[in-house]
Amino acid sequence: xxxxxxxxxxxxxxxxxxxxxxxxxxxxxxxxxxxxxxxxxxxxxxxxxxxxxxxxxxxxxxxxxxxxxxxxxxxxxxxxxxxxxxxxxxxxxxxxxxxxxxxxxxxxxxxxxxxxxxxxxxxxxxxxxxxxxxxxxxxxxxxxxxxxxxxxxxxxxxxxxxxxxxxxxxxxxxxxxxxxxxxxxxxxxxxxxxxxxxxxxxxxxxxxxxxxxxxxxxxxxxxxxxxxxxxxxxxxxxxxxxxxxxxxxxxxxxxxxxxxxxxxxxxxxxxxxxxxxxxxxxxxxxxxxxxxxxxxxxxxxxxxxxxxxxxxxxxxxxxxxxxxxxxxxxxxxxxxxxxxxxxxxxxxxxxxxxxxxxxxxxxxxxxxxxxxxxxxxx
Numbered sequence: 572x573x574x575x576x577x578x579x580x581x582x583x584x585x586x587x588x589x590x591x592x593x594x595x596x597x598x599x600x601x602x603x604x605x606x607x608x609x610x611x612x613x614x615x616x617x618x619x620x621x622x623x624x625x626x627x628x629x630x631x632x633x634x635x636x637x638x639x640x641x642x643x644x645x646x647x648x649x650x651x652x653x654x655x656x657x658x659x660x661x662x663x664x665x666x667x668x669x670x671x672x673x674x675x676x677x678x679x680x681x682x683x684x685x686x687x688x689x690x691x692x693x694x695x696x697x698x699x700x701x702x703x704x705x706x707x708x709x710x711x712x713x714x715x716x717x718x719x720x721x722x723x724x725x726x727x728x729x730x731x732x733x734x735x736x737x738x739x740x741x742x743x744x745x746x747x748x749x750x751x752x753x754x755x756x757x758x759x760x761x762x763x764x765x766x767x768x769x770x771x772x773x774x775x776x777x778x779x780x781x782x783x784x785x786x787x788x789x790x791x792x793x794x795x796x797x798x799x800x801x802x803x804x805x806x807x808x809x810x811x812x813x814x815x816x817x818x819x820x821x822x823x824x825x826x827x828x829x830x831x832x833x834x835x836x837x838x839x840x841x842x843x844x845x846x847x848x849x850x851x852x853x854x855x856x857x858x859x860x861x862x863x864x865x866x867x868x869x870x871x872x873x874x875x876x877x878x879x880x881x882x883x884x885x886x887x888x889x890x891x892x893x894x895x896x897x898x899x900x901x902x903x904x905x906x907x908x909x910x911x912x913x914x915x916x917x918x919x920x921x922x923x924x925x926x927x928x929x930x931x932x933x934x935x936x937x938x939x940x941x942x943x944x945x946x947x948x949x
Contacts, residue, residue, distance in 0.1 A: 573748065574695070574745070574747060575592055575747045575748045578590065578592075578646060578691075578692070578695075578747070579591075579592075581688070581691050582646075582648045582688060585684050585687055585688055586650075586680070586684055587648040587649060587650055587684070587688070587739075588649050588650065588651045588726070588729035588730055588736065589648070589649040589715040589716075589726060589727070589728065589729045589736075590646065590647070590648045590649070590715065591646075591647050591710070591713030591714045591715040591750040592644055592645065592646055592647070592713055592747045592748065592749050592750050593644070593645040593647060593709060593712035593713035593714075593749050593750070593752070594644065594645070594712070594749050595635045595636070595642045595643065595644060595645050595742065597633050597634040597635075597636075598632070598633050598634075598704070598705055598708050598709075599633075600708065600754075601629075601632070601633055601705045601708050602630070602633045605629055605630055605633075608781075611781050611782060611783060612627075612629055612782070614782075614783060614792070615627030615628060615629065616628055618792065621792070621794050621868070621871075622791065622792055622866050622867065622868060623861075623865045623866055623867070623868050623869070624866060629705075631703070632703055632704055632705050633705075635703065635704050635742050637703070638700050638703040638742060639698065639700050639742045639743075639744065641698065641744040642742045642743070642744060643743065643744055643745055643746040643747070644743050644745060644746055644747040644749070645704060645709055645712070645713060645740050645741070645742060645743075646692070646713075646740070646741040646743060646747070647706075647709050647710050647712075647713035647715055647738050647739065647740050647741070648688065648715075648738070648739050648741075649710065649715045649716060649726060649729060649736050649737070649738055649739075650673065650681060650684075650736065650737050650738075650739060651726070651729055651730040651735060651736050652667060652668050652671040652673055652681075652735055652736070652737065653667055653671075653730070653733075653735035653825065653826075653830070654730075654830065655830050655831050655832065655833035655836075656830040656831065656832045656833060657670055657833060657836065658833075658836060658837045658840035660840050660844065661840055661843060663806065663807050663808065663813075664807050664808060664809055664810075664843070664845065664882065665808075665809060665810045665811055665843060665864070666787060666808075666810065666811020666812055666813050667735065667811075667813055668735075668737065668811070669810055669811050669863070669864055670836060670863075671836075672863050673737055675862065675863050675864070675865055676861075676862050676865050677862040677863060685701065685739065688741070689701055689741065692741060692743060695745075696745075697743040697744060697745045698743065698744040699741055699742070699743050700741070700742040701739070701740075701741050701742075702739070702740060702741075703740075703742065704740040704742065706724070706737065706738040706739065706740055707722075707723070707724040707738060708754075709738060709740040710724050710738035710740075711724070711752060711753050711754045711755075712752045712754065713738075713749070713750055713752070714727065714750035714751050714752055714753050715727060715729075715738065715750075715753075716736065716738060716753070717753040717754070717755045717756070717757045718754075718755065718756050718757065718778060719734055719756070719757060719758055719765065719819060719821065720756065720758045720762070720763070720765055720766065720774075720777035720778060721734070721765035721766075721769075721774060721780075721815040721816065721819060722774070722778055722779075722780045723815075723816060724736060724737070724738055725757055725821065727753055730825060731824050731825035731828065732757075732821065733821065733822045733824075733825040733826075734816050734819065734821070734822055735816070735822065735825060756777070756778065757821070758777070758821070762820065763777075764818045764819060764820060765815040765816075765818050765819050766815075767818070768814050768815055768817070768818030769814060769815055770786070770804040770805075770806070770814065771784045771785065771786060771789070771801065771804050772784055773785040773786070773788075774815055785812065786804070786805055786806075786808050786811075786812035786814070787808075787810075787811045787812045789801060789805065790805070790808060790809060790810050790811060790812070790878055791810055791811075791864075791866040791867050791874070792866070793874075794871070794874065795905060796877075796905060796908055796909070796937070797877065797878075797881060797909070799912070799944065802881050802884070802885075802909075802912060803885060803916075805878075805881050805882070805885065806882070806885050807845070807882040807885055807886055808878075808882065809845070809848060809875065809878035809879055809881075809882050810864050810866075810867075810875075810878070839859070842855070842859040842860065843860065845879045845882050845883050845886070845891070845894075846879075846883070846891065846894040848860070848875050848876065848878070848879040849876050849879035849880055849883065849894050849895070849898055849906075849910075850876075850894060850897060850898070851872065851875070851876070853872055856869070856872045856875065857869055860875065873901075873903040873905050873906050874905075876898070876901065876903070876906045876909075877905055877906055877908075877909045880895060880898055880906060880909035880910045880912070880913045881909050881912070881913060883895055883913050884909075884912060884913025884914070884915075884916035884917060885913075885916065887916070887917065888917075889917055889919060891917070892914065892917055892919070892921065892922055895910045895913050895914050895917070895922075896910075896914070896921075896922075896925050898910035899911070899914075899925060899929050904933075904935035904937055904938050905937075907929070907933065907935065907938045907941075908935075908937055908938055908941045911926055911929065911938065911941045911942055911945050912941060912945055914926055914945075915945035915946075915948060915949050918949060923946070923949060926942055926945060926946065927946075929942060930942045930946075
């Protein structure tokens with residue numbers, strides 16, 4: 572059995588749904604895309620100052636030799652993150668890949684599987700580095716995924732050929748037989764359902780996305796206020812977004828497939844309900860929320876509360892008004908601003924009266940400005 576086959580079989584044994592091998596030359600298509608719209612990615616350079624992640628300079632991933640000068644091959648494994656059913660109460664609120672904890676601080680199956688595979692490669696005598704390559708392009712070059720117009724990777728064979736997958740590249744210093752690339756777009760020519768489903772216009776053309784407009788980016792990488800015109804478009808999403816994937820006809824079959832319940836996630840779903848997030852203590856945030864959804868810094872709990880307030884406003888359920896009324900006493904003006912806006916969305920005399928009372932007492936200029944705009948709109 573060839574070494575390439577041994578590696579692929581080990582990946583499948585560990586629970587990855589596909590594995591392929593690619594050559595390690597620079598990703599020129601990637602470089603050209605970045606060079607063609609640099610203003611869309613400038614935000615990544617100072618990302619570590621406002622989020623729990625490193626600065627993101629995507630140009631660093633163009634040439635794998637930057638991280639491993641002696642790189643000879645890329646091994647790409649694919650992980651499917653919708654093999655179990657998600658709690659219905661979290662539908663439309665938190666992106667499924669985050670609910671599955673694919674890349675989070677807490678110890679879980681994906682993290683252990685990733686480590687075991689890296690250890691296996693190193694045990695074969697290979698110098699191995701995990702991660703520093705454009706995952707979707709690497710997956711297409713390795714023949715395990717191809718593209719959708721929504722910019723996601725779609726599995727060639729696994730997970731019902733859906734986009735509920737992620738690719739994980741490994742750089743190794745061993746020359747392995749590469750697989751045939753699948754650098755292709757798999758969508759019907761006239762289909763644009765994913766583009767039409769994107770409420771903010773982040774998907775502005777097939778295979779083109781402005782990340783600054785994406786709901787996912789807005790939910791966890793923006794500080795302060797969410798711009799008023801954007802708030803209604805956020806829907807009930809508080810961390811991530813699956814709108815373009817849910818709208819894709821190619822994903823429908825896998826979405827409708829009966830799956831076993833993710834019991835571990837179901838047991839903790841109550842920790843992530845909108846009202847819970849809006850009123851949560853710092854202790855609840857650090858112990859229950861941050862270990863799974865860590866992009867927002869521990870000191871920025873207010874951003875979760877901000878997002879929850881917007882989601883409750885867009886939910887349109889008058890029974891949620893008490894939670895928003897209580898949030899008017901939140902010590903952070905950013906939370907109060909969005910609670911005022913959400914109450915304005917819900918409407919009704921009780922909400923209007925509460926906003927009027929806050930108008931008399933709140934000393935924050937930004938809250939008072941929001942009150943005036945909300946009262947004008949109602």
